[in-house]
Amino acid sequence: MSRLNAHEKKTVTFKLNGLPVRADAESRMLLSDFIRHEIGLTGTHVGCEHGVCGACTIQVDGAPARACLMLAVQAEGADIRTVEALSPGEGRLSTLQAAFKRHHGLQCGFCTPGILMSLDALISARPDAGRDEVRDHLSGHLCRCTGYVTIVEAALSALDEIRREVKSNV
Amino acid sequence: MKPAAFDYLQAATLDEALDALHEAGGDARVIAGGQSLVPMLNMRLARPAVLVDIMRIEALQKIERSGGDILIGAGVRQAKLEAWPDLVDRLPLVAMALPWLGHVQTRARGTVCGSLAHADPSAELPLSLIALRGSVHLRTKRKKRTVSAEDFFLGMMATDLAEGEMIEAVSFPARADGTGYGFNEIGRRHGDFAITAVAAVMTEHSASIAIAGVDDRPRRFDVPLPGNSGLDDALNEIAWDLNARDDIHASARYRRELVRRLGRRTIEEAAACLA
Ligand SMILES: Cc1cc2nc3c(=O)[nH]c(=O)nc-3n(C[C@@H](O)[C@H](O)[C@H](O)COP(=O)(O)OP(=O)(O)OC[C@H]3O[C@@H](n4cnc5c(N)ncnc54)[C@H](O)[C@@H]3O)c2cc1C
Ligand code: FES
Ligand code: FES
Secondary structure, three states, X not given: OEEEOOOOEEEEEEEEXXXXXXXXXXXXXXXXXXXHHHHOOOOOOOXXXXXXXXXXXXXXXXXXXXXXXXXHHHHOOOEEEOHHHOOOOOOOOOHHHHHHHHOOOOOOOOOHHHHHHHHHXXXXXXXXXXXXHHHHHHOOOOOOOXXXXXXXXHHHHHHHHHHHHHHHHO | OOOOOOEEEEOOOHHHHHHHHHHHHHHXXXXXXXXXXXXXXXXXXXXXXXXXXXXXXXXXXXXXXXXXEEEXXXXXXXXXXXXXXXXXXXXXXXXXXXXXXXXXXXXXXXXXXXXXXXXXXXXXXXXXXXXXXXXXXXXXXXXXXXEEHHHHEEEOXXXXXXXXXXXXXXXXXXXXXXXXXXXEEEOOOOOOOOOEEEEXXXXXXXXXXXXXXXXXXXXXXXXXXXXXXXXXXXXXXXXXHOOOOOOOOOOHHHHHHHHHHHXXXXXXXXHHHHO
């Protein structure tokens, strides 16, 4: 059994966007705060901190999850991806990100990192997904600007493009 | 919106978890998927002195057949059950209910047994367990016991769990031949907690419904077969029998109407899957 007493710190180690990271955390530190304040990656946004808005959504071992509902210590050994992992290189956008730009899938951008991480997980797991699956994944997110229509269009356009790429590669 | 300090214990075995719960007594809480507990910690509605994390206990990760039941360990996440290849065949009612339980993002972490322990009156899994007349397997350092769903849920977020006790697993009775199932839910948006959810179980000779979101816990009733003229009267009596309340989401009157209409529709759907 591993024990971490209140107010003591422990070194937490996991894979973040393909690279090993380590930093100290108290037991009560949320994973969202650990990633933003200890590691310094601020792409993961924090809205409600009770699991409702989806702004903090990241991928944990391939599945989208709320960073504000995990303790940093629970992430020990996990494989974690945040929005910073999406860009294929400095100044370039992924297919999904480019589709968001093209379709005006964001306005203020506060909800965007979380939504991108949910949709990126959907695209990897089910490239054949359609409107229903996209809307189902978006039900876990709140966007106060767009009205969601452009987000759905962006996701469907990215899915289309990715399916065409896969086809032309075989 | 940050949790108060607590000791965090990550148990590697069930015995370690039970020892820790025993020692800490009423100050300890199990943490499973964290999808209900961490919001309460963040809002400081819960301030346990000790959290016992059970998610790395190998023995609690199983989904297996045990006689006519499907036994699901306390470490099994909702997404894992949803992806279980036999789900639709063995537990068709649970297969219908799971997509309504929160969102993809919360099912990836939340556990089946955590939802039962949390005992929200509108939750889908407690409703399914009541409808199927399943049971929960509880355990302390000293004692094991099995409690029927009917006796487990006591009220609004209140269960029969005692101090130092945890859920080890849950038994959902598997689909029996000649049985039909139905499930419906009305909420503000898909993935929100239900205003009212209904599960129905039908055989050629019997019908029952279970209702969540109206009373302070899910409740099950035997009802006349849908071809029988007494069904609407029975549903009306059930609607008045449940202690429907007004809240910001819906009035008590609206909830009673949902019991009547959603009740009938769900029973008819269960009957249709019998035929
Ligand atoms: C945005 C959002 C939407 C949601 N929508 C729904 C919904 O529509 N329907 C629904 O039913 N739920 C919903 N939930 C809650 C659901 O996601 C949780 O997974 C579930 O209620 C609790 O399971 P958990 O594993 O996350 O438990 P935790 O949060 O870890 O624990 C919850 C409680 O159960 C206790 N506990 C957990 N496991 C055990 C055990 N083995 N033995 C004893 N005690 C235990 C804990 O001590 C705690 O008191 C929602 C949550 C969020 C954040
Ligand atoms: S900040 Fe995590 S869901 Fe809102
Ligand atoms: S773009 Fe502003 S909240 Fe979604």
